[in-house]
Amino acid sequence: MQFLALCAGIICHINNGLGKVFSWLSLGIVVVCFTVVVQRYVFAVSYVWLQDLYIWLNGAMFTAVAGFALLRNDHVRVDIFYRPAKIRTKALVDLIGVVLFLLPFTWVVYAYSMPFVTRSWGYHESSANVGGMPGLFILKSFIIGFAVLLALQGVAMAVRSILVLGGRPELVPPQIRYGAATAETPDV
Template sequence: MNALRALASAVDAVNEGIGRVVSWLALVLVVVQFGIVLMRYVYGVGAIAVQESILIMHGVLFLVAAGYALLYDAHVRVDVFYGEAKPRKKAMVDLFGCIVFLAPFIYVIWDVAFPYVASSWAVKEASNETSGLPGIYLFKTTILAFTVLVGLQGVALALRSILVIAGLAETNKSRTGGAA
């Protein structure tokens, strides 16, 4: 059982590190957006590549930080079965959710996204705009990163839930509240 706990902790550490790094992208995104507004409305200059960078940063922020959000239980939850439940019942609900909802969702996203990303890599896809960004295929790869990071965090949550159900842990939450 210590191996399960160690595996869950390793996944937590990966998502923690990635989440803390990528959270700084929110600040960069705000600064770049301010720069775009300043360039456009004060100086009358538009830059398509910079405008596209906002879309890409926004996508990367949400896709790559999704595992971090799951780590901190920050996703939207309907507390019908969960609200005031005891930790064992919460663990059962979480395990059920991981198996019945999260795992199939991650599988479908991966299954649909993989050919999409592979075809983008095959042609080294760039922006359709004349002065747009190159390397759009790199951005599309974050869809696969999303599935891996959220999938791994789901496995960690499921492992912790199993430990609680078996009476080997008090709670399946490794973290509470956001730290970024």
């Protein structure tokens, strides 16, 4: 059980670190978008690669921080029943959700995107726009990263559920404890 808790903690640490790093891309997106607007409307100049850049930064950021969002419970959830539920009920719902929905979804994304990404790397795909950015194959690789990071965070959620349902909630890493992000009191 302690090994599972250690693995979950490592996964959370990885997603937390990547999330904090890649969330800074939002500032880059704003700066690049502002630059594009100023160049276009003030100086009547436009660069296709710069327009590609803020779209690509947006794609990179959102795919890289998906696991971080799941770690922080920032994803969309209809929690009419979930929020007031007891911790053990939440753990059971999370375990079922991860096993039946999240992990199969990430596997499908991974399996269907791998040939797409491999082909893109094979011919070093770049922007379809004339004068656009090179290196689209790198951006497409973020799809694989998205699936892997989201699946790993799902595994950490499953471990949390197993620890809670197994009567060992004290082993749950602090980043993913139920109520860690809110003022909830644990009622195991």
